[in-house]
Amino acid sequence: MNKIVQWIDERISLEAARKFAKKKEVPVFYGTVWYYLGGVALFLFIIQIITGILLTFYYQPGVNTAYESVKFIVSKVEYGWLIRETHSWSANLFIFFIFLHMFTVFFAKAYRKPREMTWMTGMLLLLVALGFGFSGYLLPWNELSFFATRVGTEIAGALPVVGDFLLKFLRAGDEVSGATLTRFYGIHVAVLPLIAITLLVIHLLLVQFQGMSVPPKLEKNPALRRGAIPFFPNFVLRDLTVWLIVFNVVALLALLFPWELGLKADPLAPAPAGIRPEWYFMFMFQTLKQIPAHFLFMEGELFGILVFLVGGIIWFLVPFLDKHAGDPDAVSSKRWTRIGIIVLAFIIVMTIWGYLV
Amino acid sequence: MGTDSGTSLPSASRRKFIDYLLGGGILAWLGTILYPLYRYLTPPKVANVSVNQVEAGLVKDFPLNTAKIVRFGRKPVIVIRKKTGEFTALTATCTHLDCTVQYKSDAEIIWCACHNGKYDLNGNNISGPPPKPLTRMVAKVQKDKVIVMRGEEA
Numbered sequence: 001m002n003k004i005v006q007w008i009d010e011r012i013s014l015e016a017a018r019k020f021a022k023k024k025e026v027p028v029f030y031g032t033v034w035y036y037l038g039g040v041a042l043f044l045f046i047i048q049i050i051t052g053i054l055l056t057f058y059y060q061p062g063v064n065t066a067y068e069s070v071k072f073i074v075s076k077v078e079y080g081w082l083i084r085e086t087h088s089w090s091a092n093l094f095i096f097f098i099f100l101h102m103f104t105v106f107f108a109k110a111y112r113k114p115r116e117m118t119w120m121t122g123m124l125l126l127l128v129a130l131g132f133g134f135s136g137y138l139l140p141w142n143e144l145s146f147f148a149t150r151v152g153t154e155i156a157g158a159l160p161v162v163g164d165f166l167l168k169f170l171r172a173g174d175e176v177s178g179a180t181l182t183r184f185y186g187i188h189v190a191v192l193p194l195i196a197i198t199l200l201v202i203h204l205l206l207v208q209f210q211g212m213s214v215p216p217k218l219e220k221n222p223a224l225r226r227g228a229i230p231f232f233p234n235f236v237l238r239d240l241t242v243w244l245i246v247f248n249v250v251a252l253l254a255l256l257f258p259w260e261l262g263l264k265a266d267p268l269a270p271a272p273a274g275i276r277p278e279w280y281f282m283f284m285f286q287t288l289k290q291i292p293a294h295f296l297f298m299e300g301e302l303f304g305i306l307v308f309l310v311g312g313i314i315w316f317l318v319p320f321l322d323k324h325a326g327d328p329d330a331v332s333s334k335r336w337t338r339i340g341i342i343v344l345a346f347i348i349v350m351t352i353w354g355y356l357v
Numbered sequence: 358m359g360t361d362s363g364t365s366l367p368s369a370s371r372r373k374f375i376d377y378l379l380g381g382g383i384l385a386w387l388g389t390i391l392y393p394l395y396r397y398l399t400p401p402k403v404a405n406v407s408v409n410q411v412e413a414g415l416v417k418d419f420p421l422n423t424a425k426i427v428r429f430g431r432k433p434v435i436v437i438r439k440k441t442g443e444f445t446a447l448t449a450t451c452t453h454l455d456c457t458v459q460y461k462s463d464a465e466i467i468w469c470a471c472h473n474g475k476y477d478l479n480g481n482n483i484s485g486p487p488p489k490p491l492t493r494m495v496a497k498v499q500k501d502k503v504i505v506m507r508g509e510e511a
Contacts, residue, residue, distance in 0.1 A: 147456050147457075147471060150454070150455045150456060151454040151455060151471055153455075154454045155454065168399065168400065169398060169399070171400075172400040173400045174431075267433065268426050268427070268433050268457075269457065270426060270435075270449070270456075270457045270458055270470065271451075271456040271457050271458075271459070271469060271470040271471050272470055273470045274470070275470045275471055285472075288454075288472065288486070289473060289485075291486065292486070294488060299488045300486055300488070301453065301454065301486065301488075
């Protein structure tokens with residue numbers, strides 16, 4: 001092994017790579033546990049790539065084959081159920097950990113200068129993750145996913161100016177059909193992975209270049225800090241330990257709580273009672289449900305969509321809006337923390353409410 | 358960038374001209390690539406199935422206070438037999454977000470499961486988020502069959 005390293009070292013100096021790996025330190029303090037969350041999301045993404053590739057070996061997009069091939073995977077292919085359940089569970093946990101990662105970063109104000117780009121690539125990655133969820137949900141072509149896609153694309157279609165084009169582009173026509181399914185498949189297995197990997201590389205390089213952020217409170221009061229450990233290899237080994245735990249949790253969930261395949265999509269069947277989107281869209285779904293049909297000269301749903309759109313853009317630009325984020329005593333900084341708490345509370349309350357009714 | 362110090366160098370206007378030519382050429386080249394891509398991604402028009410009437414089934418297959426969804430061209434239509442025995446037909450696509458509605462026989466209303474939208478049997482949106490009524494169709498009984506036709510306004 002040493003010989004191989006030496007052989008490579010003689011040809012391309014590995015010194016730069018070594019220095020790059022050793023450069024970063026992880027601060028030890030009450031919030032060190034937050035530093036694991038992004039890594040967990042990364043690990044779940046790796047699981048998604050592996051299980052996703054495995055699923056493509058049997059999955060066949062198409063109105064007459066999609067549902068049947070997923071059924072074939074879970075009932076006939078040896079351990080096919082395990083691969084599919086792992087893919088579904090890992091997908092849900094992936095999005096959950098991205099949200100968790102995002103909120104800890106938000107409340108630790110880690111987006112402040114000089115990490116604006118890390119925040120923005122992270123937000124784009126969240127958007128891509130939601131795109132993965134939305135496009136992947138349709139692929140089994142069951143009743144729930146069929147109506148979720150009709151509603152979801154109709155929402156995109158309600159956007160001003162671009163809506164009409166977007167609706168036709170996503171559905172590959174006026175209706176959700178077999179053409180939509182093949183298009184979503186292409187987006188899910190080729191377009192989004194390329195975008196995600198590109199963004200992820202930028203996101204990780206930025207973290208490695210800039211090192212770990214600490215909350216402003218800690219910056220002001222170094223006494224709260226209990227030293228630091230090298231990222232490589234010390235923290236990486238801890239990361240791997242956490243990944244092992246996460247892996248076992250995913251496996252356990254996949255074993256004990258399988259996701260149902262449900263009934264095959266039927267364009268002539270009414271939307272079934274109790275229909276609801278994936279949990280991470282629930283707060284938006286529940287909000288749209290509460291808005292009256294007409295609100296302020298426009299259709300209620302358009303109003304809701306615009307609110308979410310504007311809110312998302314503000315959230316994306318928060319590193320530039322929270323101008324005194326580095327000062328824990330600044331009034332404006334505290335105000336942004338309060339806004340974050342309200343957003344988080346809104347999401348949690350709406351999600352729970354959505355599941356209660 | 359260069360300074361025109363002598364007549365041997367191209368003049369600024371000549372350089373500018375070449376820049377425009379090059380820039381324009383690149384834009385046109387990009388256009389020839391992007392336009393086919395844009396057109397490729399726009400799905401081709403599927404021939405519109407023009408249907409004026411469909412058979413919804415036999416009268417005896419509709420017990421009182423039940424409904425059935427039938428295909429009308431490419432759209433679903435809900436055919437309801439009221440308690441009184443009359444037939445009524447409406448487009449079955451919820452005007453809110455495109456889900457397919459269903460008949461609730463207990464409340465005698467049309468209901469959309471997606472966002473709890475409700476319509477009366479004339480298709481009027483009575484509660485929930487739907488912004489518009491369902492489009493009315495004409496349902497007629499001819500001999501023992503139920504026939505659905507386009508309404509006057511549709």
